[in-house]
Amino acid sequence: MPFLTSRIADADVRIMSSNILFDKTLADRLSLIADYYRASDADVIGMQEVNRVGTALFDTLSDLYTPVALRHTEDKHCYTPILYRHDRFELIEGGSELYRMRGTDTKSMAWAVLADKSNGKRIAVINSHGSLILKSYNLEATDAVEGEMWRVDNVRQMLEKKDELREKYGAMLPVFVTGDFNTYENRESIQNMKKVLPDSAEVATISATRGINSFHRVPGQPCPVGTPIDFIFVTDDAVRVLVHHIAADETALAISDHCPVYVDAKLN
Numbered sequence: 001m002p003f004l005t006s007r008i009a010d011a012d013v014r015i016m017s018s019n020i021l022f023d024k025t026l027a028d029r030l031s032l033i034a035d036y037y038r039a040s041d042a043d044v045i046g047m048q049e050v051n052r053v054g055t056a057l058f059d060t061l062s063d064l065y066t067p068v069a070l071r072h073t074e075d076k077h078c079y080t081p082i083l084y085r086h087d088r089f090e091l092i093e094g095g096s097e098l099y100r101m102r103g104t105d106t107k108s109m110a111w112a113v114l115a116d117k118s119n120g121k122r123i124a125v126i127n128s129h130g131s132l133i134l135k136s137y138n139l140e141a142t143d144a145v146e147g148e149m150w151r152v153d154n155v156r157q158m159l160e161k162k163d164e165l166r167e168k169y170g171a172m173l174p175v176f177v178t179g180d181f182n183t184y185e186n187r188e189s190i191q192n193m194k195k196v197l198p199d200s201a202e203v204a205t206i207s208a209t210r211g212i213n214s215f216h217r218v219p220g221q222p223c224p225v226g227t228p229i230d231f232i233f234v235t236d237d238a239v240r241v242l243v244h245h246i247a248a249d250e251t252a253l254a255i256s257d258h259c260p261v262y263v264d265a266k267l268n
Contacts, residue, residue, distance in 0.1 A: 007041050008206065008242045011264035014041055015125065017178035017230050019048040019258035021219065022079075026053050029219065032255045034060045037083070042262060044114070045083040046127030046178030049106065052077065068094035069110035079106045080129050080179070089114040092122065092169075099157060101150035102131045103139070109158055109179075113169060121267065124165050128179030130154050130189070151182065151189035159196055162235070174238040174267050180215075180230050180258060190231070197233035200263045201244040209246040214259045223248045223259060230261045240266040 007014050020033055058067045065083040072078050078096045096110035109128045131150035133143040166173050183189055201208040214228035243264040252259050
């Protein structure tokens with residue numbers, strides 16, 4: 001059974017980010033991922049690297065979760081869908097779009113506006129997989145320079161969507177931005193995000209996981225010392241983060257090369 005901390009009693013929501021790794025081992029890891037999600041007590045899960053093999057999770061988890069954003073408006077497969085607990089929330093709006101600056105069609109963002117069935121209160125989640133330049137792209141460019149330029153525009157695109165949703169649903173709409181950003185907190189893209197939306201690890205009032213990288217290259221390996229590349233950012237005028245946690249127990253490490261990251265939060 002996965003080890004996950006119990007949800008803080010005062011928390012209104014638990015939001016999680018999870019990159020499931022779409023390599024050749026994914027089919028063998030699907031049951032582990034499904035078990036982890038069931039045990040997570042997450043209300044919403046922003047997923048990354050959900051290829052067509054990974055979509056089998058949606059049927060397995062259909063008694064608990066409903067997926068949002070399975071295809072882009074261009075009718076291309078969306079690798080960054082969102083899962084939400086359908087016993088608690090109803091979907092008001094959802095969608096996805098490819099990043100303007102990207103190397104492959106795996107890099108995109110999705111969003112969902114959800115209403116709590118018990119009280120009608122709305123939240124929004126924007127979920128991302130940041131652009132990356134690999135040697136296999138055969139570009140005359142580097143990830144450190146041109147790739148970071150792409151990610152700066154990724155952040156700009158996410159913040160545009162945040163503004164659009166708040167203009168449509170209210171200036172105090174709680175917004176969570178989840179994702180694998182493929183870069184570190186000292187880089188321009190993350191710094192630009194933090195100028196608008198704080199990193200949940202930095203504003204958590206009870207506890208936060210610090211000092212480890214959420215990416216560990218091979219499922220099962222321990223997390224290296226460092227800083228994460230998976231983040232959850234929040235609109236701190238409408239969200240009070242209580243707990244930020246990078247799950248690095250044995251089961252969490254086994255499900256992917258990225259640790260799940262989650263927050264327990266109070267809605268203002």
